[in-house]
Amino acid sequence: MDHIVYCDKKAKELSRLLSGEQTMVIRGxxxxxxxxxxxxxxxxxxxxxxDGSGIIRxxxxxxxxxxxxxxxxxxSERIIVxxxxxxxxxxxxxxxxxxxxxxxxxGLNDIHETEPFSxxxxxxxxxxxxxxxxxxxxx
Numbered sequence: 001m002d003h004i005v006y007c008d009k010k011a012k013e014l015s016r017l018l019s020g021e022q023t024m025v026i027r028g029x030x031x032x033x034x035x036x037x038x039x040x041x042x043x044x045x046x047x048x049x050x051d052g053s054g055i056i057r058x059x060x061x062x063x064x065x066x067x068x069x070x071x072x073x074x075x076s077e078r079i080i081v082x083x084x085x086x087x088x089x090x091x092x093x094x095x096x097x098x099x100x101x102x103x104x105x106x107g108l109n110d111i112h113e114t115e116p117f118s119x120x121x122x123x124x125x126x127x128x129x130x131x132x133x134x135x136x137x138x139x
Contacts, residue, residue: 001043002134003035004056004119006127009049011090017047017111018058024086024107026093027128028076028100035128036104039065045108046134054121059114064107073099 005025007013016022027035039062047058068079077098080087083105089097097103119137131137 001038001040002131003039003043003045003062004129004131004134005045005047006050007047008090008093009051011093014047014049014058016088017060017108018113020111022086022088023109024064024083024105026080026083026087026089026097026103026105028097028103030101032102034126034130035106036067036102038130039104039106041065044134045106046114047111050127054118055116056119057113057116058111060108060111062106063109064105066103066105068103070101071103076100076103079103079105 007017013022013025027033041062041064043062045060045062046056047060048054048056071079080089080094080098086107087105118139119134120139
């Protein structure tokens with residue numbers, strides 16, 4: 001599977017992933033929401049910033065996946081703190097993710113810039129999109 005992953009522009013998440021400073025991304029929600037349970041090791045991720053441009057600028061491979069069971073606020077905080085070395089979350093990002101009942105932590109490697117391209121975005125407002133193949137939706 002291929003994944004289109006929006007990175008937090010304010011937190012400079014894409015830059016941190018490209019530099020190797022950050023090696024993991026996080027998603028969370030009150031329920032089991034994408035990408036929870038839908039990411040596998042060796043899947044390809046295509047990365048872009050959440051700046052409205054819709055331009056994919058980098059890609060990488062999934063190296064690890066942690067899908068949590070239902071968590072208390074304290075448990076979600078503990079998982080985030082334990083993975084801060086890879087996540088490198090800002091204070092604003094910590095506030096966003098701590099307390100979510102379900103977390104999905106995705107380790108990434110082999111992250112590198114790619115020839116920028118855009119894709120056909122349906123009316124989907126999610127920040128994580130799964131496709132069979134990126135070629136199916138490339139513009």
